[in-house]
Amino acid sequence: MSNVLDRIVDSTRREVEHRRSEIPLAQLERSLHGRGEDRPFAEALVHPGISVIAEHKRRSPSAGPIREGATVEEIVGSYERAGAAALSVLTERHHFGGSLDDLRAAKEAARLPILRKDFVVDTYQVYESAVAGADAILLIVAALEPRELARLHAEALALDLDVLVEVHDEPELEIALERVDADVIGINNRDLTDFTVDVQRTFELLADIPAGKTVVSESGISTRDQLDELERVGVDAVLVGEALMRADDVEAACRELTRLDDEL
Numbered sequence: 150m151s152n153v154l155d156r157i158v159d160s161t162r163r164e165v166e167h168r169r170s171e172i173p174l175a176q177l178e179r180s181l182h183g184r185g186e187d188r189p190f191a192e193a194l195v196h197p198g199i200s201v202i203a204e205h206k207r208r209s210p211s212a213g214p215i216r217e218g219a220t221v222e223e224i225v226g227s228y229e230r231a232g233a234a235a236l237s238v239l240t241e242r243h244h245f246g247g248s249l250d251d252l253r254a255a256k257e258a259a260r261l262p263i264l265r266k267d268f269v270v271d272t273y274q275v276y277e278s279a280v281a282g283a284d285a286i287l288l289i290v291a292a293l294e295p296r297e298l299a300r301l302h303a304e305a306l307a308l309d310l311d312v313l314v315e316v317h318d319e320p321e322l323e324i325a326l327e328r329v330d331a332d333v334i335g336i337n338n339r340d341l342t343d344f345t346v347d348v349q350r351t352f353e354l355l356a357d358i359p360a361g362k363t364v365v366s367e368s369g370i371s372t373r374d375q376l377d378e379l380e381r382v383g384v385d386a387v388l389v390g391e392a393l394m395r396a397d398d399v400e401a402a403c404r405e406l407t408r409l410d411d412e413l
């Protein structure tokens with residue numbers, strides 16, 4: 150239990166126990182009925198051309214504080230105006246400074262589908278995501294036993310949540326394909342154990358993903374040239390956080406990636 154991912158998963162399990170003691174799962178389940186409208190996440194990624202999932206991230210273990218003081222509303226409003234296909238909102242508190250309040254604020258402020266970006270390791274979080282208004286959740290293969298992964302994946306689908314299944318290497322990809330039959334696969338270019346980033350990772354793993362899967366390249370992406378290259382090889386979407394959150398003009402930076410201005 151020494152790497153960063155293990156530590157984050159540990160603190161997440163403790164937080165979940167605390168939240169569960171305040172609001173039991175049965176109570177969450179009852180709140181599901183009042184759930185707001187569902188926005189299709191996976192579908193939003195498969196348009197012609199490469200889609201941009203724009204991420205709200207206050208800080209990260211590798212980058213430190215990113216854009217303190219900005220409001221969720223202004224960030225996601227910029228992303229929406231700039232033509233992002235979907236939003237990702239980091240809700241992990243200790244290492245990323247996020248919360249489910251950020252997700253709820255994003256849902257209010259924009260009409261785009263929303264991915265809850267967190268370390269989901271417990272059924273409780275799946276229900277919590279649905280109740281908070283997430284349209285999709287992330288499941289990280291490296292953070293879960295294959296059996297737990299398959300169970301959480303099925304539970305999410307049963308609640309009409311789409312799932313982005315995140316892999317970083319061949320053995321993880323095999324689990325995502327064989328054990329889970331994931332429809333939407335995220336290739337994380339960042340190694341969550343040491344934070345090194347290498348976009349080549351996407352090109353390497355892509356070769357082993359069968360046709361018909363939706364593929365998202367995650368992390369370390371900042372330029373339109375990178376998007377062009379990824380589009381050429383058939384990647385459906387990119388997930389971009391830091392490069393957008395750090396930009397002087399968030400909307401302009403996002404437009405540059407979505408090519409919104411080219412289509413006008």
Ligand SMILES: O=P(O)(O)OC[C@@H](O)[C@@H](O)c1c[nH]c2ccccc12
Nearest residue numbers: 337367368369370388389390391392
């Ligand atoms: O800020 P970047 O380098 O554009 O990366 C975004 C996203 O891929 C990254 O935040 C991420 C990918 N997988 C994760 C899992 C947990 C937390 C964060 C992440």
